[in-house]
Amino acid sequence: xxxxxxxxxxxxxxxxxxxxxxxxxxxxxxxxxxxxxxxxxxxxxxxxxxxxxxxxxxxxxxxxxxxxxxxxxxxxxxxxxxxxxxxxxxxxxxxxxxxxxxxxxxxxxxxxxxxxxxxxxxxxxxxxxxxxxxxxxxxxxxxxxxxxxxxxxxxxxxxxxxxxxxxxxxxxxxxxxxxxxxxxxxxxxxxxxxxxxxxxxxxxxxxxxxxxxxxxxxxxxxxxxxxxxxxxxxxxxxxxxxxxxxxxxxxxxxxxxxxxxxxxxxxxxxxxxxxxxxxxx
Ligand code: ATR
Numbered sequence: 001x002x003x004x005x006x007x008x009x010x011x012x013x014x015x016x017x018x019x020x021x022x023x024x025x026x027x028x029x030x031x032x033x034x035x036x037x038x039x040x041x042x043x044x045x046x047x048x049x050x051x052x053x054x055x056x057x058x059x060x061x062x063x064x065x066x067x068x069x070x071x072x073x074x075x076x077x078x079x080x081x082x083x084x085x086x087x088x089x090x091x092x093x094x095x096x097x098x099x100x101x102x103x104x105x106x107x108x109x110x111x112x113x114x115x116x117x118x119x120x121x122x123x124x125x126x127x128x129x130x131x132x133x134x135x136x137x138x139x140x141x142x143x144x145x146x147x148x149x150x151x152x153x154x155x156x157x158x159x160x161x162x163x164x165x166x167x168x169x170x171x172x173x174x175x176x177x178x179x180x181x182x183x184x185x186x187x188x189x190x191x192x193x194x195x196x197x198x199x200x201x202x203x204x205x206x207x208x209x210x211x212x213x214x215x216x217x218x219x220x221x222x223x224x225x226x227x228x229x230x231x232x233x234x235x236x237x238x239x240x241x242x243x244x245x246x247x248x249x250x251x252x253x254x255x256x257x258x259x260x261x262x263x264x265x266x267x268x269x270x271x272x273x274x275x276x277x278x279x280x281x
Contacts, residue, residue, distance in 0.1 A: 002031050002033055003030070004033055004034075004035070005033065005034040005035070005058055006018075006036065006051075006059045007035075007062060008062070009063055009065065010064060012036040013036065014223075017034065020251055020272065021034035021255060028259065037059075044072065048096070052094070057091055058258040059088075060087055060088055060089075060254055066085040070084075070086055070098065073089065073098040075095065075097045077099045079099065080099050083100045083103065083131075085100055086099065087099075088100065090257050090258060099257065101251075102132060103138050105246045105250025105252075106136045106218075108249040109245030113218075113241050114216060118187075119188075122145045123149070124148045125148075125182075125183075125188070126140075126148065126190050127176075127190065129173075130193070132192045132220055134161055134165070137161060137162075145169060146170070147170040148171045149173070149174055149179060149182070150171070151175065152173075152176070153176060155176075180208075180210065181210075183212070186211075188215065188216045189211065189216070189218070191218070191221070192220050193205045196221055197221045198223045201224050201228060203228060204229050211233060214237065217234075220243045222246075222276065223276065225242050225273065225276045226242060242278075244269050245269055
């Protein structure tokens with residue numbers, strides 16, 4: 001019998017996850033189907049009960065349900081509890097288990113550009129303090145970098161992000177103005193804010209003229225493939241990493257949980273990059 005999977009969100013029609021997971025099912029020779037489910041926010045609990053009753057093998061969770069789903073699950077792993085958000089649910093014999101592969105997906109993507117050793121010596125700036133920033137911050141603390149600074153339009157959110165996740169890594173929250181002043185001290189700058197996302201593609205999350213040569217500028221946005229932030233960073237001789245890698249890696253970690261199979265992430269990154277109008281090399 002076909003095993004069912006999916007992604008719940010609102011809106012969900014833009015999601016590239018169904019295509020990606022369905023290709024992986026086909027490549028692995030697994031009889032599985034992955035569907036997008038557009039759920040009315042007030043009906044989340046009903047939807048989760050329905051998915052459990054229909055015996056879905058698992059599903060991804062996206063905006064606006066990543067936090068709201070926690071109390072509806074039977075178990076949530078420690079990482080997702082610390083992050084306060086779930087993006088992957090696995091149905092293990094009728095028991096719904098939540099986890100978060102967003103941060104680990106970003107870390108896997110970052111490790112394609114920088115070695116673990118490089119990261120240990122890096123001062124990292126995270127721009128934004130929302131759900132995505134939290135997962136990324138949490139995953140980066142595990143890589144033990146020299147320091148992590150979080151900067152956000154609403155500075156108190158950056159402060160509370162740092163207070164909510166305990167780590168021995170040197171960490172601080174600063175205002176956007178302050179991080180712009182300190183920009184030349186960062187080796188890796190990550191935009192986790194939605195600034196620069198389609199349709200406002202001309203926007204930059206910070207003024208980046210002070211960026212260090214050869215620093216890495218990473219964006220979690222993948223539409224457009226090259227955000228204004230990455231474009232400017234490239235002009236300032238920075239190395240760049242777009243959001244396709246994180247998207248594919250978070251999906252691959254979910255797929256492995258459900259099936260025990262690690263999909264070909266390199267191939268998926270090339271394919272999605274080409275579909276989004278870029279070149280894969
Ligand atoms: P996600 O789960 O994708 O991280 P989120 O929790 O809504 O989404 O967080 C969005 C992030 O983008 C926040 O850091 C937000 O800043 P605020 O906390 O100040 O709202 C940031 N963001 C969104 N629109 C922005 C804008 N126009 N200028 C600056 N930052 C913005």
